Amino acid sequence: MAAPRSESAGPSSGASPAEYEALCSYLRQRTGLSFGENKRYYVERRVVERMGAVGARDFTAYLDLLRRQTSGEELQLLVNLMTVNETYFFREKYQFDCLVNSALDEVVRGRKPGDRIRVWSAGCSTGEEPYSIAIMLLEFWKRVDEFEIEVRASDIDSRALARAREGIYEERSLQFLPPHLITKYFAQVAPGRWQIIDELRESIDFSHVNLMDANGMARFHDLDVIFCRNLLIYFDDLGRREAASAFYDALAPGGFVFLGHSESMSRMSSLYLPRRFPEAIVYQKPRSDADAG
Amino acid sequence: MGDAARRVLVVDDAVTVRAYVRQVLEADGFAVEEAVNGIEGLERALGSPPDLLVVDVNMPKMDGYAMLRAVRREETLRDVPALMVSTEAKESDRLKALAAGANWYLVKPARPQALALAARLLTGRPVEATP
Amino acid sequence: MGLIKAGSKDKGAEAPPPAGDPLEALETGDASARRRAAQALAARPEVLCARLTREPDPGVREAILTALVRGGSPEAAACLLPFLEGEDVSLRNAAIEALQQMPPDSVMPHLDTLLAHEDSDVRIFTVQLVAKLPHPERLDRLVAVMEREPHVNVCLAAVEGVVELGRLEALPALDRLKARFPDDPVVAFTVEAAHRRVGQD
Numbered sequence: 001m002a003a004p005r006s007e008s009a010g011p012s013s014g015a016s017p018a019e020y021e022a023l024c025s026y027l028r029q030r031t032g033l034s035f036g037e038n039k040r041y042y043v044e045r046r047v048v049e050r051m052g053a054v055g056a057r058d059f060t061a062y063l064d065l066l067r068r069q070t071s072g073e074e075l076q077l078l079v080n081l082m083t084v085n086e087t088y089f090f091r092e093k094y095q096f097d098c099l100v101n102s103a104l105d106e107v108v109r110g111r112k113p114g115d116r117i118r119v120w121s122a123g124c125s126t127g128e129e130p131y132s133i134a135i136m137l138l139e140f141w142k143r144v145d146e147f148e149i150e151v152r153a154s155d156i157d158s159r160a161l162a163r164a165r166e167g168i169y170e171e172r173s174l175q176f177l178p179p180h181l182i183t184k185y186f187a188q189v190a191p192g193r194w195q196i197i198d199e200l201r202e203s204i205d206f207s208h209v210n211l212m213d214a215n216g217m218a219r220f221h222d223l224d225v226i227f228c229r230n231l232l233i234y235f236d237d238l239g240r241r242e243a244a245s246a247f248y249d250a251l252a253p254g255g256f257v258f259l260g261h262s263e264s265m266s267r268m269s270s271l272y273l274p275r276r277f278p279e280a281i282v283y284q285k286p287r288s289d290a291d292a293g
Numbered sequence: 294m295g296d297a298a299r300r301v302l303v304v305d306d307a308v309t310v311r312a313y314v315r316q317v318l319e320a321d322g323f324a325v326e327e328a329v330n331g332i333e334g335l336e337r338a339l340g341s342p343p344d345l346l347v348v349d350v351n352m353p354k355m356d357g358y359a360m361l362r363a364v365r366r367e368e369t370l371r372d373v374p375a376l377m378v379s380t381e382a383k384e385s386d387r388l389k390a391l392a393a394g395a396n397w398y399l400v401k402p403a404r405p406q407a408l409a410l411a412a413r414l415l416t417g418r419p420v421e422a423t424p
Numbered sequence: 425m426g427l428i429k430a431g432s433k434d435k436g437a438e439a440p441p442p443a444g445d446p447l448e449a450l451e452t453g454d455a456s457a458r459r460r461a462a463q464a465l466a467a468r469p470e471v472l473c474a475r476l477t478r479e480p481d482p483g484v485r486e487a488i489l490t491a492l493v494r495g496g497s498p499e500a501a502a503c504l505l506p507f508l509e510g511e512d513v514s515l516r517n518a519a520i521e522a523l524q525q526m527p528p529d530s531v532m533p534h535l536d537t538l539l540a541h542e543d544s545d546v547r548i549f550t551v552q553l554v555a556k557l558p559h560p561e562r563l564d565r566l567v568a569v570m571e572r573e574p575h576v577n578v579c580l581a582a583v584e585g586v587v588e589l590g591r592l593e594a595l596p597a598l599d600r601l602k603a604r605f606p607d608d609p610v611v612a613f614t615v616e617a618a619h620r621r622v623g624q625d
Binding site: 134137145146149150205206214238241242245271286 | 425
Binding site for chain 3: 352402404
């Protein structure tokens with residue numbers, strides 16, 4: 001029996017269930033993002049908006065455009081509308097505490113002064129996470145001056161990335177920062193709006209990356225720490241598995257992955273060992289086959 | 294140790310097996326927690342070391358042998374007694390379990406009396422003489 | 425020291441070299457190269473499975489398995505099935521997981537032979553696989569196991585499958601199973617637990 005039509009007066013793309021599934025399948029394959037039948041209202045609203053913007057006469061024509069356009073621009077615009085961008089500074093701070101109090105000390109064991117440490121915020125959205133990492137490192141990691149630290153950040157949403165590079169935030173995003181850190185690392189640029197200081201903005205290497213694209217991912221290797229928090233929940237099982245595998249390849253042996261507080265590698269991938277630190281459980285790429293079990 | 298219930302972590306991907314072990318061991322005065330595979334088992338054990346591990350062999354993501362080997366490398370878990378449970382009944386399977394760090398091995402389906410007896414012995418609880 | 429400026433030259437890390445022939449790259453000493461080669465060979469499941477038996481690196485094994493799942497062909501399923509009979513626990517479980525994620529029509533047709541395998545453990549793994557495949561025939565197969573399979577652990581694997589599916593129409597078959605093993609407390613418990621869980625929905 002067919003599902004009843006939605007009772008809400010929401011917009012409709014006119015797509016049949018099969019066409020809707022074809023769109024979701026295409027998005028899943030290209031980006032890893034997974035939307036099921038229960039997200040149909042969410043997806044429909046955004047598809048209708050884009051159909052209007054490009055003047056597509058029907059859903060089939062729009063799906064055709066998505067698939068055939070070599071620039072990928074329309075796919076990018078649609079993806080930008082699909083991604084969820086709720087974040088703020090020092091979100092799930094216990095993990096940043098773990099980074100600077102525990103995980104990094106293990107990372108640098110055996111490293112020489114001046115060696116490079118590489119941290120990647122994967123799915124950085126509007127930038128609060130990589131900037132939080134940078135602030136935590138400068139303020140709280142005792143050994144920050146002994147090494148060269150590279151903080152990289154990436155997202156598939158080009159609009160969010162632009163805002164991340166710009167580094168301007170509303171007070172709501174800053175609410176968990178102590179006032180002295182706001183004074184130190186931000187400049188007020190308008191009532192209720194604050195911009196990250198240049199020195200920090202210039203220290204984050206932002207890039208546009210699709211986790212499912214092997215070519216774009218090739219630039220990420222020898223990483224010591226990856227933060228991927230509350231991004232993989234939008235992927236399906238195979239997408240999560242592939243993302244975890246891509247991170248594994250990007251990590252140096254012994255490197256760590258931080259997931260969101262409700263996420264676990266136990267549902268995603270066989271490649272990592274959970275490690276307990278006082279502040280958090282973190283996932284580690286085994287240093288050698290001996291550790292891999 | 295006093296009268297506080299011994300805590301058992303049951304690691305098995307089958308919901309019916311976890312429910313069965315829970316029923317048997319709770320009836321015998323143990324407190325039971327569950328995990329669905331070796332990675333989740335390791336996470337839970339690391340978060341709060343149990344008094345006994347009951348571990349299945351065949352599980353997705355991380356099998357029981359790999360989990361026990363990882364457990365034995367952890368200082369906080371090295372001495373936690375582990376009962377391995379499996380459908381496989383060859384002598385070589387038993388030896389593999391012991392080599393991975395199991396203290397005891399039971400073949401499924403584990404009878405309630407065998408399960409409870411093994412759990413008591415491994416956690417140092419008194420064992421009543423069976424008729 | 426401290427935070428370096430974005431875009432600074434990274435002396436330590438080199439970009440990966442360009443790919444060559446993936447068939448050759450699959451046999452090189454560099455795990456990253458083998459991984460990329462595996463991703464390029466999704467259309468050659470027999471090559472991937474052959475490599476799987478020899479591949480020591482977990483990341484490359486995973487790339488091979490996800491390439492096989494992405495390919496999803498009946499040939500890919502066929503070359504993974506022999507691992508169910510193998511002694512390597514980790515490869516066996518990995519093969520089962522991969523098969524579970526593949527299109528059910530690619531996998532299910534192969535399973536009848538394995539459901540009749542002489543080794544009861546292979547029959548157990550097969551029943552577990554049947555239970556996880558979203559295929560219209562899976563309940564029928566699970567019920568058939570409960571009615572005819574002689575080994576108790578294989579039957580219990582079928583009960584587990586039925587519980588996870590939560591299908592009321594399987595309840596009579598559960599009772600017939602219990603009657604076949606009247607003295608087994610584990611079967612009794614498991615069937616009762618199944619009734620409680622399935623009957624709830």
